[in-house]
Amino acid sequence: MHLKLLLLPSFISALTLKLIDTMGYSKDQLLARLKELQIEFSQYEHPVVLTVEAQAKYVGNMGGVLSKNLFLKDKKHRYYVVSALADTEVDLKVLSQRLGLGKGGLRMAPEEALGEILQVPLGCVTPFAVINESARHVSLLLDQGFKTQKCCIFHPLSNNMSIFLNAQGLDKFLKSVGRNPSYIDLEANPPVGKDQPPDLAAFVPSDSPVLSDLPEKAPPSQDSTGKSVGAATNSAAVTAKAVKPSGNAQNVKEKPVDSVRPSIPAADAGKFVEELLDRASALLLSEISEDSIKQHGGQLGDEVANNIKKCLREDLKNLATIFKNTAYTEGFYAGTRYQPKRH
Numbered sequence: 227m228h229l230k231l232l233l234l235p236s237f238i239s240a241l242t243l244k245l246i247d248t249m250g251y252s253k254d255q256l257l258a259r260l261k262e263l264q265i266e267f268s269q270y271e272h273p274v275v276l277t278v279e280a281q282a283k284y285v286g287n288m289g290g291v292l293s294k295n296l297f298l299k300d301k302k303h304r305y306y307v308v309s310a311l312a313d314t315e316v317d318l319k320v321l322s323q324r325l326g327l328g329k330g331g332l333r334m335a336p337e338e339a340l341g342e343i344l345q346v347p348l349g350c351v352t353p354f355a356v357i358n359e360s361a362r363h364v365s366l367l368l369d370q371g372f373k374t375q376k377c378c379i380f381h382p383l384s385n386n387m388s389i390f391l392n393a394q395g396l397d398k399f400l401k402s403v404g405r406n407p408s409y410i411d412l413e414a415n416p417p418v419g420k421d422q423p424p425d426l427a428a429f430v431p432s433d434s435p436v437l438s439d440l441p442e443k444a445p446p447s448q449d450s451t452g453k454s455v456g457a458a459t460n461s462a463a464v465t466a467k468a469v470k471p472s473g474n475a476q477n478v479k480e481k482p483v484d485s486v487r488p489s490i491p492a493a494d495a496g497k498f499v500e501e502l503l504d505r506a507s508a509l510l511l512s513e514i515s516e517d518s519i520k521q522h523g524g525q526l527g528d529e530v531a532n533n534i535k536k537c538l539r540e541d542l543k544n545l546a547t548i549f550k551n552t553a554y555t556e557g558f559y560a561g562t563r564y565q566p567k568r569h
Contacts, residue, residue, distance in 0.1 A: 250345025250358045253384040259357070260391075265398055267391040274386045276349040278312045281379075281388060290377035290390045293369075295351040297344060299335040300327050304431040305343055305361075309353045309380075310369035310412050320415050326424035349385040353396065357403050363433045367426075370409040372396070 251259075260267055272284035278292050286292065292312040299305050300322075310316055322331040337348065343364060344355040353368065355361055372378050372393045380396075382389045397407045408429060418424050 250355075250360065251383060253382050253387060256354055256357065256382050257389075259402075260389075260395075260399060263398055263402055265391060265395040267389050267395060269382070269387055269389045271387050274349070276385065281385075282312075285379055285388045285390075288390070290379040291375045292379050293372075295353070295380075297335045297340055297351045298332050299339065300325075300331045300333075300430075304433075305335055305339065305364045306332070306367060306429075306431075307344070307351060307353060307355065307364055308367045308412070309372075311371040311375075314369050314371060314412050316412050317415075321412070321426075323418050324414075324416065324424050324426040325430050326418075326427040327430070346383050347385075350381055350383055352381045352383060354380065354383055354399070356400070356405055363431050365429050365431045366400075366405060366408065367412070367429060368396075368407060368409045369412050373409055 257269065270285055270288065272281075275281040275284070278294055282292060294310055294312050294314075294316075296308040296310075296316065297305070298308060298318070308316060308321070318332045319329045323329055325331065335343075340346065340348065340351070343360050344351065345358045345360055346352065346355050353366055356364060356366055375393065377390045377392055378396070379388050379390055381387065393409075400407045410426065410429075414425075416422070416425055
């Protein structure tokens with residue numbers, strides 16, 4: 227029994243790391259990481275917000291500058307996060323040309339890619355999402371305006387909280403995950419031609435991620451002003467010609483939320499974790515017996531670990547996929563129902 231108790235913590239630790247890789251970092255895990263790096267920041271909890279205007283009602287007068295963040299893709303399925311000051315005008319046609327993609331090379335990334343690659347819900351695009359292994363091929367473009375600000379405001383992987391930090395703190399975080407911060411003038415419009423190559427071509431990802439089977443694409447939600455709220459978050463100030471809404475309110479009304487919303491208990495994180503632990507614990511205890519101790523001796527730990535991995539791999543993968551897809555869908559429908567308060 228003592229051997230069983232010694233093996234269980236190490237197994238749970240390995241399982242936790244695997245789940246982080248599969249499901250992405252949480253808000254609390256990110257905040258813990260910033261504290262480990264001794265990055266100075268402050269945090270403020272607020273209701274879920276889907277636009278810069280809604281966020282500004284809670285934190286706009288707290289001594290920092292707001293940011294807007296876009297999740298984009300090109301025709302070759304390469305992905306980009308563009309993080310800018312809220313008042314910076316980002317023209318996607320110009321940005322596309324500067325990357326060497328042509329005028330129509332950039333578009334908003336689909337919602338399913340948002341959950342699969344950045345592993346954040348709708349309205350939660352942020353530079354911090356590059357901490358996830360699934361986002362290793364995503365190019366991150368930062369507004370050079372951040373460097374002149376004493377304090378910048380971002381969502382920490384969740385849009386029910388805002389954190390305040392300076393560009394030096396953001397740089398320290400990015401370097402800790404192997405990223406070299408790239409600050410550019412997002413409002414520049416340099417000529418591109420035969421003798422003037424695209425100035426941002428170096429930021430086009432060399433690889434594109436391989437997506438697994440994804441849930442059916444959900445229509446983009448809209449905020450109270452009728453603007454599309456899709457894979458971008460806090461993007462109301464983007465040039466109108468750059469982004470065209472891909473859906474409308476009528477499409478949402480035709481499908482009642484309750485009729486399409488899945489009823490999967492895995493949406494409850496506590497129940498999900500308990501189910502994982504129950505299955506892991508039961509299998510672990512079944513693997514350890516007097517006969518197995520006599521047979522494997524000092525190699526019992528390796529033998530048990532290998533057997534558990536073999537037996538649980540697909541089972542846990544399926545559970546994690548169900549939980550991730552359910553949480554993603556829950557986040558979408560929460561977005562369609564949420565309406566910012568009017569003042």
